[in-house]
Structure formats: C-alpha cells, structure tokens
Amino acid sequence: QQQVKQSPQSLIVQKGGIPIINCAYENTAFDYFPWYQQFPGKGPALLIAIRPDVSEKKEGRFTISFNKSAKQFSLHIMDSQPGDSATYFCAARGSYKLIFGSGTRLLVRP
C-alpha cells in the first residue's frame, strides 16, 4: 500500500515530442503528488506538484494530470528539448514522508 508504481522505466523521444510518464498508487491517504527531476551526478529537484483536489496542473511545458478515482497521475512534457534529458521520479506523500517511484530515464534526441 505504500508503493508508487512508475512506468516506463526508460523513454526516448525526438525533440518536440511529448513524453508521458505514468504513476499509480494504492494508498488513498496520500495527499500530495510531486514530480522530481534528476540530472546525472545531482540530487533530485522538485519540478511540479499537485494535490488530489485538482485534476490538472501546468507549469511552463510541464503538466501533471491527476485521476483520483483511478489512483493514477502522469507527467507530460510539451515540446520536449534535449535539455529535458534526465531521470524523472514521481512521488506521493503519506505520514509526512515522500515515497518515490522507481524513476524514468528520459532521452530527448536533437
């Protein structure tokens, strides 16, 4: 119940494409759903986050879609750029701690 399942494990898109990364959870007590971006040799950094009372949130080229009934949420990157190549983690908060998905390695080809 404490798990967050993330897919795909890796993703390759062309510049300008729209990569989509999906996450699913079981624990309905989770109340905050962030996405983190990690570049090689660096720690993860907060990219965008959503709460379960909202179905969509956009920040620049990044959009979270949230489906409370299905217990799923996803990250869309519009007009992806080579600089977006990184590992992306979804997470969910329960009991004041963040539980992370397994990560998606995204490569955006020029």
Next chain:
Amino acid sequence: DAGVIQSPRHEVTEMGQEVTLRCKPISGHDYLFWYRQTMMRGLELLIYFNNNVPIDDSGMPEDRFSAKMPNASFSTLKIQPSEPRDSAVYFCASSLGPPGGTGELFFGEGSRLTVL
C-alpha cells in the same frame, strides 16, 4: 544560499569496514531525510528526523545501519560492517515543515558508496 551539503561525495571501502556519511541540512529546516538510490530499487527512504528526533526508521535495512542527528545542523548515517550490497548513492534531504505541506524537499548531491 548553501543547499544541503553531503560528504564525502565518493567513498570506496572494503567489505567489513565502517562507513560514515555526513549531512548538513539547510539552515532552519526542521525535517531531515536519508534516502538510498540504486538502479534496482530506485529511491528508498531509510529514516527521517523532525527537530533532531528520529520519527520513522522503518526503511533502515538492518541493524548494520544507524543514523543520528545530534543537532539541527548535522546528521550522520553509519554502516557497520559494510557489505557489497550496500553500494548505492545515499542522499540527504531537508525541508522546512513536512514536504508538501509548508516545505519543499531539497536534496543534497549525494554520497556514492562503493563497497568492494
């Protein structure tokens, strides 16, 4: 502003040796988390502290692992004795308030541990 500072950045040791990883959280932050990252298991939460008090250590893999936070500006994660399967990147993170509440979770750059 200095972020979360971890040391050492890289550690190579032999099986059976004691390893100590160090973390200085962002000044004023009251929550501190230790995570471990591996290819197989992703980012796993090991333990977290609130106001220097350990709150949840259910992620600590076994008794060989211990963590302390003697004051608001310093924490250690110790592995004794170390084993090859402990090889991973260990991250420390801190937040002002619980992450997602009043606070954003900020990560350090990690300590890459290799146990031979």
